[in-house]
Amino acid sequence: MDFDLVVRNGTVVTASDIWESCDIGIKDGTIVAVGPRLPATAGAQEIDAEGAFITPGGVDSHVHLSQVHNANVDDVDRSTITNGVIPDRENYVADTYDTGTRSAVAGGTTTVITFASQMKKDASIIPVIENYHKLAKDQSYCDYAFHVIITNPTPQIVEDEFPRMVDEYGITSVKLYMTYKPMKLLDYQILDVMYSARKLGITTMVHAENADIIDWMTQHLEEKLMTHPYHHGTSRPPIVEAEATNRVICLAELMDTPILLVHISGGPATKHIRDAQTRLLPIYGETCPQYMFLLADSMRKGDFEGAKCVCSPPIREDKSDQDAIWAGIKNGTFNVVSSDHAPCKYNHPNGKQRGLQHGNLPYGKFRFIPNGLPGVETRVPLLFSGGVLSGRISPQKFVEVTSTNPAKLYGLKKKGSIAPGFDADLVIWYPQTKFQPFKLTNEMLHHSIDYTPFEGIEFKNWPRYTIIRGKVVFSHGEVTGEMGYGQFIQREKSLLPGPRDVWLNEWRP
Numbered sequence: 001m002d003f004d005l006v007v008r009n010g011t012v013v014t015a016s017d018i019w020e021s022c023d024i025g026i027k028d029g030t031i032v033a034v035g036p037r038l039p040a041t042a043g044a045q046e047i048d049a050e051g052a053f054i055t056p057g058g059v060d061s062h063v064h065l066s067q068v069h070n071a072n073v074d075d076v077d078r079s080t081i082t083n084g085v086i087p088d089r090e091n092y093v094a095d096t097y098d099t100g101t102r103s104a105v106a107g108g109t110t111t112v113i114t115f116a117s118q119m120k121k122d123a124s125i126i127p128v129i130e131n132y133h134k135l136a137k138d139q140s141y142c143d144y145a146f147h148v149i150i151t152n153p154t155p156q157i158v159e160d161e162f163p164r165m166v167d168e169y170g171i172t173s174v175k176l177y178m179t180y181k182p183m184k185l186l187d188y189q190i191l192d193v194m195y196s197a198r199k200l201g202i203t204t205m206v207h208a209e210n211a212d213i214i215d216w217m218t219q220h221l222e223e224k225l226m227t228h229p230y231h232h233g234t235s236r237p238p239i240v241e242a243e244a245t246n247r248v249i250c251l252a253e254l255m256d257t258p259i260l261l262v263h264i265s266g267g268p269a270t271k272h273i274r275d276a277q278t279r280l281l282p283i284y285g286e287t288c289p290q291y292m293f294l295l296a297d298s299m300r301k302g303d304f305e306g307a308k309c310v311c312s313p314p315i316r317e318d319k320s321d322q323d324a325i326w327a328g329i330k331n332g333t334f335n336v337v338s339s340d341h342a343p344c345k346y347n348h349p350n351g352k353q354r355g356l357q358h359g360n361l362p363y364g365k366f367r368f369i370p371n372g373l374p375g376v377e378t379r380v381p382l383l384f385s386g387g388v389l390s391g392r393i394s395p396q397k398f399v400e401v402t403s404t405n406p407a408k409l410y411g412l413k414k415k416g417s418i419a420p421g422f423d424a425d426l427v428i429w430y431p432q433t434k435f436q437p438f439k440l441t442n443e444m445l446h447h448s449i450d451y452t453p454f455e456g457i458e459f460k461n462w463p464r465y466t467i468i469r470g471k472v473v474f475s476h477g478e479v480t481g482e483m484g485y486g487q488f489i490q491r492e493k494s495l496l497p498g499p500r501d502v503w504l505n506e507w508r509p
Contacts, residue, residue, distance in 0.1 A: 001039055001040055005046070005424070007026070010022055010024065011053050012403070013396060013418075021051075023035060025038045028470070031422050034418060055395070056426065057109065057405050057415070058110060058111075058380040059109070059416055060109045063339060063340075063341045063376055065096060066097050067115065070370040076182060082132030086135070091348075099446075100376060100447065101144065106446040106463075107376065107377035107378060108187050108384075108427040112142060113410060116147070117149040121152065128148070140485075141481050143468065143480070145410070145489045146394065147171070147172070149183070162202065166202065173410055174204055175207070178190075179209040190248065194252065197255040198509060203259075204252075207263070208262075210241075216367075217236070222367070227307035228300075228304075228306070229366050231366055233317060235367075238267065240313075245273065246272045256486050258338075263338070264285055265313040265314065267323075267325075270327075270334075271324075273285045273328075288340045290373055290375065295319065299315065307369045310370075325391075329387075329401060344372060345449055345451075352370060365446050374453070375453070404416040409496050410493055411492035424468075426465070430461055435460065438460075442455060468485070
């Protein structure tokens with residue numbers, strides 16, 4: 001058979017099956033054959049997997065790259081039009097498309113979905129989308145797509161521009177915030193978005209936290225000088241997430257439209273999602289490794305070092321919340337595990353150190369700490385090492401939540417599986433007997449951030465090869481791909497169940 005590349009003697013894993021002693025034949029960037037002892041013509045490149053696991057390339061559907069403003073500390077109401085160039089790059093503290101996607105491929109992720117972020121006074125989302133296209137053009141090591149963050153859902157945007165977003169730009173998902181002053185929407189506005197999203201087959205992602213409780217708690221904590229980074233979590237107990245989760249599920253049921261609850265952190269919100277799914281509502285759940293592997297003690301380190309682990313929703317105090325997240329992965333409550341890679345540097349005045357610029361030293365004030373953690377490179381290895389190899393989840397479940405389901409949920413029809421017709425996006429792991437476990441240090445990673453919250457965690461395996469559309473882009477610890485190889489993907493509508501045509505009363509959209 002005529003192949004460009006044959007991967008031989010692997011243990012191939014999909015979301016449903018495991019095939020041992022299996023080969024994968026690749027031609028023109030596409031998988032064309034899967035089976036034992038594939039015959040190949042002379043000249044085809046071959047890689048011997050040596051019996052190790054081969055999994056589909058990771059699809060990380062929640063990644064923030066080249067965003068100029070931080071939602072929780074920057075009171076900015078208009079987008080910065082960059083013309084493809086990050087302003088004041090020397091003082092930029094986050095990951096850009098080049099550094100973020102370089103980090104992604106080094107951790108086995110072959111596709112990222114990033115965010116084009118509308119600001120409150122942006123009258124149109126079209127310039128926003130065009131701006132992020134310029135920021136990403138020729139900068140990505142892996143394939144990528146966009147969600148659009150909606151903060152100003154005017155009639156023009158939801159009625160006229162949403163159809164253009166879907167038809168012209170191939171963007172079939174939006175993200176809404178129920179918190180952060182510069183970003184949050186009222187319930188009325190959320191319903192406006194859902195109304196249009198249902199008609200157009202758009203998946204609506206929601207950051208669900210009760211903004212009023214957070215603001216009230218923060219003010220009263222500051223009055224008591226309880227402003228240490230650890231108290232970021234105190235200001236946002238699990239009920240803050242649970243209330244907003246339940247509320248937006250009710251809005252989605254009223255509108256009969258699918259939603260995804262992003263980065264769920266605790267047991268109470270998980271239960272609301274599970275209950276809705278049990279009632280057959282098209283409610284989907286996402287969680288992240290920080291809620292599976294870290295606890296709130298990570299925010300107690302030193303006077304201010306805990307700022308490294310400040311994110312929203314916060315990492316939880318009680319191990320029961322962590323256990324609920326793992327259970328939710330195993331029982332299907334969580335359809336996807338994403339990184340929510342939203343980092344900023346620690347040792348920089350524009351980064352986490354902003355929390356020290358408003359008094360109460362040496363602890364600073366948590367409300368001014370930019371939220372978010374780095375994680376695009378560690379997501380897939382953490383789930384494989386700490387999930388599969390620890391016996392917490394099966395190899396098939398690992399593939400389902402890190403690759404197959406994100407591809408289905410977001411209309412990436414050629415991503416997320418190992419089968420003829422799919423893009424040849426693969427991760428080849430080390431044979432377990434040949435891998436020397438190691439404890440992670442930030443110096444091992446490929447992002448531009450000066451720390452990792454997962455420092456010191458032991459990894460029992462790591463991707464040996466990352467392959468995107470038949471090309472090896474990462475091999476034995478080295479990024480071998482080229483910046484600009486990544487392609488923008490126009491997506492289709494979600495492949496997972498959508499509206500049910502079941503209503504609460506006589507009203508119909």
